[in-house]
Amino acid sequence: MKYIFTIAFKNIIAQKRRTALTFAMLSFGISFFIVIYGMLEGFDISSFDNLIKSQTGHLKIRSTDFDEDSPYDLDNTFKFSSDISSVLESESFIKGYAERINFVAEIDNTIDSSPVIVVGIDSQKDKSVFDLQDKMRGELKPESCVLGSVLAEDLNLAIGNLCYITFRDSSGMITSIELEITGILTTADLVINSTTVLININDAQSLLNTDKISEIAILTDNPDKVYGYRDILSSKIPDRQIITWQALAEDFANITRTKRKGSSVILIFILIISMVGIINTMIMSVYEKKTEIGTMKALGMTDRQVEYMFLFEGLIIGISGCLIGLFLGSVFNFYFAYVGVDWGALMGAEDLASMGFSVTGKIKSTWPLSAYLVSFILSMAASAAASFYPARKVLKMQPVECLRTIQ
Amino acid sequence: MLIEVKNLNKTYYSGKINFKALNDINFSLEKGEFTALVGPSGSGKTTLLNCIGCIDNPDNGEIFLEGENIIFSKPDKQAELRRENFGFIFQTYNLIPVLTVYENIELPLKILKRYNDGEIKKMVLSILDEVGLSGLDKRKPLELSGGQQQRVSIARALVKKPKIIFADEPTANLDSATGEAIVDLMKNLNEKDKITFLFSTHDQLIMKHARRLVHIRDGKLSESEV
Numbered sequence: 292m293k294y295i296f297t298i299a300f301k302n303i304i305a306q307k308r309r310t311a312l313t314f315a316m317l318s319f320g321i322s323f324f325i326v327i328y329g330m331l332e333g334f335d336i337s338s339f340d341n342l343i344k345s346q347t348g349h350l351k352i353r354s355t356d357f358d359e360d361s362p363y364d365l366d367n368t369f370k371f372s373s374d375i376s377s378v379l380e381s382e383s384f385i386k387g388y389a390e391r392i393n394f395v396a397e398i399d400n401t402i403d404s405s406p407v408i409v410v411g412i413d414s415q416k417d418k419s420v421f422d423l424q425d426k427m428r429g430e431l432k433p434e435s436c437v438l439g440s441v442l443a444e445d446l447n448l449a450i451g452n453l454c455y456i457t458f459r460d461s462s463g464m465i466t467s468i469e470l471e472i473t474g475i476l477t478t479a480d481l482v483i484n485s486t487t488v489l490i491n492i493n494d495a496q497s498l499l500n501t502d503k504i505s506e507i508a509i510l511t512d513n514p515d516k517v518y519g520y521r522d523i524l525s526s527k528i529p530d531r532q533i534i535t536w537q538a539l540a541e542d543f544a545n546i547t548r549t550k551r552k553g554s555s556v557i558l559i560f561i562l563i564i565s566m567v568g569i570i571n572t573m574i575m576s577v578y579e580k581k582t583e584i585g586t587m588k589a590l591g592m593t594d595r596q597v598e599y600m601f602l603f604e605g606l607i608i609g610i611s612g613c614l615i616g617l618f619l620g621s622v623f624n625f626y627f628a629y630v631g632v633d634w635g636a637l638m639g640a641e642d643l644a645s646m647g648f649s650v651t652g653k654i655k656s657t658w659p660l661s662a663y664l665v666s667f668i669l670s671m672a673a674s675a676a677a678s679f680y681p682a683r684k685v686l687k688m689q690p691v692e693c694l695r696t697i698q
Numbered sequence: 699m700l701i702e703v704k705n706l707n708k709t710y711y712s713g714k715i716n717f718k719a720l721n722d723i724n725f726s727l728e729k730g731e732f733t734a735l736v737g738p739s740g741s742g743k744t745t746l747l748n749c750i751g752c753i754d755n756p757d758n759g760e761i762f763l764e765g766e767n768i769i770f771s772k773p774d775k776q777a778e779l780r781r782e783n784f785g786f787i788f789q790t791y792n793l794i795p796v797l798t799v800y801e802n803i804e805l806p807l808k809i810l811k812r813y814n815d816g817e818i819k820k821m822v823l824s825i826l827d828e829v830g831l832s833g834l835d836k837r838k839p840l841e842l843s844g845g846q847q848q849r850v851s852i853a854r855a856l857v858k859k860p861k862i863i864f865a866d867e868p869t870a871n872l873d874s875a876t877g878e879a880i881v882d883l884m885k886n887l888n889e890k891d892k893i894t895f896l897f898s899t900h901d902q903l904i905m906k907h908a909r910r911l912v913h914i915r916d917g918k919l920s921e922s923e924v
Contacts, residue, residue: 294808301796586792589753590806590854591781593774690753694788 295596299603302576313572314612320565321616321666324558326623329656331554333627334634334648335547336657341479342543344422347536348389348508349517350524355532363395363408365461368503369531375507378527384512384520387419390504392495396458398438398488400446407442409456409488411495420510423489426651429474433491437474441485448472456488461501468498479635479651481644562666566673569612573605573674577681584685585693594686601682602675609674613667620666627656699765700862700894701727701750706759708745708917719745720756721917727862727896732888734897734908742917743898744866750896751784751864752776763861781809785855787865791847793839799826799850800835806858825853829883845876849883856887862894869901881907 303310343349354369361367371390379388392411397404414431418424424431429450431437436456438448448454450472457467470490478484496502511520517535524533537544577584584597631653635643685693706723709716719742727733735743748754750761752768761768763783770776785806786792793802803822807813813821826832829849839847848868855863865884869877885907887893897904905911913920 294805297801298794298797305796582790582792583794585753586786586788586794587805587809588777589751589780589784589786591777591784591809593777595774596809689755691748694753694792 292599295600296603299600300607302580302600302604303607306572306576309572309575310608313568313608314615316565316568317609317612317670318616318619320562321613321670322620322623324562324666325617325620325659325662326627326656327554327558328659328662329624330627330654331551332657332659333631333654335551337654338479338543338547338648339540341651342540343514343536345426345478345480345483346421347539348420349511349514349536350509350521351534351536351539352507352509352524352528353505353532353534355530357532363393363505365394365499365501365503368392368501368505370502371504371507375528375531378524379507379509382520382523384516384523385509386512387416387510388507389413389416389418389420390492390507391417392492392499392501392503393505394458394495394499396456396488398442398446399455399457400448400452401455403446405442405446406486407456407488408486409436409458409490409495411490411492413492420508423476423478423483426478427474427476429472431489431491432473434470434494435473435490436470437476437489438472439484439487440475440477441481442487443472443475445485450475458498460499461503464500466498479644479648484644558662559665559669562669563673566670566677569605569608569670569674570677572608573601573677574681576604577601577678577685581685581693585688585690585695588690588693598679598682598686601678605674605678606671609670613670616670617663617666624656624658628658629655631655699726700729700731700763701725701896702762702765703746703750704760704762706746706749706756706761708742708749708754708756718917720749720759723759723917723919725912725919727894729861730888730892730894731910732885732895732908733910733912734899734904735912735914736899736905737914738900741914743914745917746914747864747866747896747898751786752779753786781806783861785858785860785863787848787851787855787863787868789867789870791839791844791851791871793847793850793854795839797838798835799831799837799839799842802839802850803853803857806854810858821857822853825857828887829853829856843876844872845880848872848876848880852880852883852887856891856893859891860893862896865895865897865899867899867901868897869899869904874903877901877903 352375354367357367358364379385390413394409396407396409398407412431414424427437429437436454443449452472453469454472455467455469457465460466476483476487476489511517514536521533521535587597633653635651703723703725706720708720709718723746735746737743745754749756756769768779770779794805797805800822803825804818807818807821826835829852831846831849831853834842834846839850842850869880872880881903884895888895897908899905
């Protein structure tokens with residue numbers, strides 16, 4: 292078997308230019324696959340991270356009869372009792388919590404108006420769960436508001452301007468107030484930027500004429516343990532609903548999964564196209580070596596031994612090209628994974644958001660083990676298939692038929 | 699008797715045209731013979747050589763090697779027969795271009811799996827010396843002249859000491875001086891080692907040296923002793 296392997300290896304070495312081209316195609320395909328796959332995973336992880344830090348926290352406490360169809364209805368509110376507060380203060384896994392009240396309103400600048408979601412927050416406590424205030428120009432002050440950047444732009448409003456917010460309070464009375472804009476919020480989330488108005492929670496409760504809240508967001512010490520933490524909190528606060536960030540982000544996760552499937556199909560197609568190189572090389576190799584095959588068969592090699600020779604040839608190309616591709620992919624990915632790229636600055640955060648990626652700042656790629664595995668398996672399978680099919684075709688011939696090509 | 703051929707027929711089909719290459723051939727070959735199948739192009743000499751050498755299948759008839767019928771249907775059995783008993787010399791040498799002279803000659807021994815590396819080395823160097831190619835073992839076939847390549851081809855056929863060597867037009871691509879040297883070499887090997895040679899040729903030089911000429915025309919045989 293060693294001499295068959297030697298011949299296969301020498302055949303590859305003999306065709307330097309063709310082998311180099313095949314290696315290049317395969318290596319490029321695999322490295323591209325790994326880098327892009329790692330990048331997309333990085334985008335997803337960053338998007339989920341942003342979602343947690345701007346909207347969901349790790350856990351949320353809501354009213355038991357929370358209406359998912361009308362999430363901003365004041366009927367969903369509940370009282371933040373001292374019992375809940377003492378549980379949240381006593382659990383060591385809770386790193387921070389912040390109560391919020393959300394309601395639907397209409398904002399206008401006396402010329403144009405737009406429907407918005409007003410979120411009442413406690414500036415100090417909100418920082419312990421969310422990072423919205425890090426992404427804020429200006430600050431939230433009492434009896435003032437902070438607007439999402441897109442909303443402010445649409446209504447031509449800036450810090451220092453006045454805006455008018457109209458809403459129904461808890462008794463159904465329509466109320467309109469004038470607030471000064473003291474901050475502009477620019478997050479990775481297009482929805483927040485275009486529909487959110489932040490006000491002080493005390494102001495919100497006073498305006499709504501209620502002492503209730505819509506939800507309590509919680510940040511834990513470990514996002515992977517939230518299911519266990521949820522059960523602990525559920526047992527201690529039985530009259531409230533405890534929801535994990537995974538449940539809150541279910542729609543987003545579904546979109547991400549669908550998006551990932553689409554990208555994977557495209558990437559696998561790129562990988563397959565690069566593997567056509569091996570198939571082409573092997574077909575050429577087999578037909579060029581028809582006479583050699585005839586000679587080897589005349590010398591007494593069995594069909595299986597000749598077949599092994601081509602199989603080895605294909606596998607050497609496949610394994611080497613794959614390993615080079617994996618190496619190059621890892622080298623490129625090293626930069627993207629450890630240094631990262633601020634894609635928002637390069638492409639525009641809003642453009643990225645419109646593509647479904649809620650990301651800001653430097654995005655770091657992952658080390659996508661599944662992409663490594665898929666690349667390896669696909670290149671092995673393609674190499675084996677590429678060698679097997681043409682070799683089979685030639686091996687069906689009598690030795691004399693192979694020799695006849697030049698005689 | 700080394701080879702006995704009985705009622706061998708072979709027809710080639712090309713569209714609506716049928717060409718009968720071998721027409722009820724009966725032929726025998728004794729051990730140690732130096733025999734040439736001669737005839738014009740298309741007479742069927744190469745087809746007969748290929749059928750006896752089991753690299754082509756006849757339509758019907760029988761071929762016996764030392765009394766054993768060697769018309770097998772299974773390719774692996776045919777491969778085993780060629781591996782164990784036959785050597786081939788081709789008109790175009792058919793050396794493996796990526797292998798060195800040494801590796802080309804050791805190939806039949808590697809396929810045979812009967813000898814260890816030390817024995818193989820001894821056998822290859824000895825046969826290289828015998829065919830006058832000592833010192834060229836590391837060269838690639840394309841670095842050799844036509845005559846040298848044919849010598850490598852002879853060494854490759856000879857190294858495993860086959861029962862018979864089939865040589866299809868071995869001098870056709872060589873100039874007359876080189877051709878003569880090659881024929882001399884094969885004749886010496888035949889006389890010294892009692893290797894049986896069966897040629898297909900229309901080279902007068904081989905015909906001159908052959909001890910037996912078997913004429914073939916339109917797929918039929920006639921014979922003359924030299």
